[in-house]
Amino acid sequence: SALASQKAHVQKGSANVVNNLGKIEWQVMKAAGQVAVFLEASLPLPAEAQLYMHFGCLSEDSQGADDWELPEEPIAGSTPTGDGRAARILFEGQARAVLKFGKVLPATLVFDLYAAGPGGDQYIRNEADEHFQIGVSGQTSSALTSEQKLARQFVAAETRHTHWTHFQRLCMVKDLFTRPNPLNQVEAAWIACDLRLASQKVLEWYRKRGYQPKDMAHCQEAVGGAMAQAVQAASSPTVRALLRLAVRCVPRGSSSGGDDIRHGILNIMRNHGIKEGHRPGIECKFIEAWHQKLHTNSAPDDIAICEGYLAFLGSGNVDDLWRTVWENAGLSREDLGKMCQAGWRNDGHGLNVHPLHLPQLTNDMKGYLHLLKRVHGGTDFQALAEACKGQYPDHGAECMAFEILHNRDNPFIMGKIVDLRGRLKEAAWKR
Numbered sequence: 001s002a003l004a005s006q007k008a009h010v011q012k013g014s015a016n017v018v019n020n021l022g023k024i025e026w027q028v029m030k031a032a033g034q035v036a037v038f039l040e041a042s043l044p045l046p047a048e049a050q051l052y053m054h055f056g057c058l059s060e061d062s063q064g065a066d067d068w069e070l071p072e073e074p075i076a077g078s079t080p081t082g083d084g085r086a087a088r089i090l091f092e093g094q095a096r097a098v099l100k101f102g103k104v105l106p107a108t109l110v111f112d113l114y115a116a117g118p119g120g121d122q123y124i125r126n127e128a129d130e131h132f133q134i135g136v137s138g139q140t141s142s143a144l145t146s147e148q149k150l151a152r153q154f155v156a157a158e159t160r161h162t163h164w165t166h167f168q169r170l171c172m173v174k175d176l177f178t179r180p181n182p183l184n185q186v187e188a189a190w191i192a193c194d195l196r197l198a199s200q201k202v203l204e205w206y207r208k209r210g211y212q213p214k215d216m217a218h219c220q221e222a223v224g225g226a227m228a229q230a231v232q233a234a235s236s237p238t239v240r241a242l243l244r245l246a247v248r249c250v251p252r253g254s255s256s257g258g259d260d261i262r263h264g265i266l267n268i269m270r271n272h273g274i275k276e277g278h279r280p281g282i283e284c285k286f287i288e289a290w291h292q293k294l295h296t297n298s299a300p301d302d303i304a305i306c307e308g309y310l311a312f313l314g315s316g317n318v319d320d321l322w323r324t325v326w327e328n329a330g331l332s333r334e335d336l337g338k339m340c341q342a343g344w345r346n347d348g349h350g351l352n353v354h355p356l357h358l359p360q361l362t363n364d365m366k367g368y369l370h371l372l373k374r375v376h377g378g379t380d381f382q383a384l385a386e387a388c389k390g391q392y393p394d395h396g397a398e399c400m401a402f403e404i405l406h407n408r409d410n411p412f413i414m415g416k417i418v419d420l421r422g423r424l425k426e427a428a429w430k431r
Contacts, residue, residue: 013134016127017043017113024113026134037099037109037134041091043124049117051091054081055099057106059160068110069162073102084162088114105137147186154190163209166299169198170219170251177226182235188242195249201330206339210296214258217298217375220251248411251300257375261298264371265291268364286355293340293351300376304329305336306369309355313362318354397423 011028022043029036041051055078056068069085071078078087078099091097099109110131113124126132157164157172173191176183183191197203227243227250234240266276269291275281276291286309294302308324325331337352385401392398400420407413 011135015132018125018127018129020127021124024132028134028136033103035101035105035136037101037136039091039097039099041095041097041113043094043113043115045094045115046117046119049094049115051094052088052114052116053091053097053099053111054086054088054114054123055109055111056086058108058110059106059156069160071101071106072104075099075101101136107135107137109134109136150187150190154194158194158203161207164204164207165209165211165297166198166205167211167216167219167297168209169194169203170216170223174219174223174226177223177230182233183230183239183243185236185238185242188234188239192242192246195246199249201335204338205299205301206293206297212258212296213261213294213298213375217256217258217261220376224250251376257371258298260371261302261375262295264368265294268361268368271364272358272361274358282356282358284356284358285349285353286351289340289349289351289353297339298376301329301331301339303369303372303377304331305351306365306372310362310365310369312355313357313359313365316357316359321355391427393423393427 009030011030012026013028014023014025016023022041024039024041026040027038029038039053043051045051057071058068070080070087075087075089078089080087089097089099110133112131115122115124153172157168161168173195176187176191194203198205227247231240231243231247234243268274269276269281269287270279273281274287275283276288290302290305290309304325307328308321311324312318312321314320322333325336333352337350339350382405385405388401389398392401397420400416400423404413404416404420
């Protein structure tokens with residue numbers, strides 16, 4: 001081979017299999033701009049069994065051995081499997097496998113052995129019951145500072161991850177908030193930058209991954225609470241100022257009602273005879289696509305989408321839909337077309353399709369809009385303000401609470417919030 005015919009740099013390694021059931025050895029050969037990994041396995045397997053290498057790649061930005069992805073360039077003889085983050089290649093004769101990389105090299109090759117036979121299938125790890133790892137290229141994570149690791153975590157998630165949504169973004173931010181030590185300036189700066197860019201739709205919200213509405217609702221509430229605690233425990237005024245920059249980018253709302261989003265749209269479709277999957281009925285591609293998004297990628301954007309759809313139902317002019325969504329959420333038709341990537345049926349158009357005019361849906365959609373606002377938009381604040389009527393310290397505090405409620409999107413309302421907190425502090429013991 002070309003690698004063998006020229007002077008090559010060879011890196012050798014080996015590892016025992018869990019419970020000392022066998023051994024695997026490898027050689028990483030680098031020559032003439034090419035890199036190949038040769039593996040040899042020695043395992044006591046039945047003759048009819050097949051042995052595979054179930055592998056993925058870690059970049060220099062990866063945070064752990066489970067954060068693997070497919071190679072950026074396909075490897076001859078390998079087949080993607082599972083959730084699309086791993087691939088498999090067969091060991092010929094249960095003994096040998098070769099992986100040849102192109103110009104783009106991973107920092108680390110991570111893998112398990114996968115044995116398939118008449119008696120069943122089994123994943124096999126190393127003697128520590130962890131993934132096997134082979135260094136291919138790149139700087140090891142141990143050589144990076146904590147600030148560099150954090151930077152690579154954010155950059156890798158936003159630019160390299162194949163599957164990434166706003167839900168995963170909020171989970172990443174929540175993990176930073178829940179660390180034992182208070183946030184430092186670098187961490188607060190990354191949180192503010194990431195959330196503000198996402199809020200302005202500069203970063204992607206729907207990249208080939210789904211989640212349940214109840215998970216998003218819970219995460220939103222958790223991030224909001226964690227941010228409030230982080231601001232209170234901030235180690236410096238700079239950290240506090242950075243976090244306040246991100247406050248408006250954290251979805252308001254509560255964890256209640258997440259499942260109702262999924263069931264609510266289904267009930268509307270069934271009550272009005274709208275086609276759902278294989279169920280016959282009125283075919284509206286917009287409703288069908290939006291229903292899929294609500295099941296797999298429910299987000300604050302759905303409030304503006306529902307408002308736009310109601311505007312269309314009221315006028316019959318589809319331009320009112322696009323205009324309302326743009327004015328209320330800054331979403332273009334191109335942005336709508338990028339949604340619904342995680343559904344079972346993705347025709348590439350997403351929500352950028354003309355809906356049927358079904359004015360009979362108006363009342364049900366108004367109720368559904370209220371649900372979306374409760375989960376994603378913070379109408380629980382309204383319920384709280386109403387419930388506290390007659391229990392405020394004075395009439396002025398009650399009026400101020402409703403003024404804050406109705407102007408909560410105004411950045412200049414912050415002063416009144418501080419004033420109200422001061423007035424309520426003396427009465428807090430009553431609740």
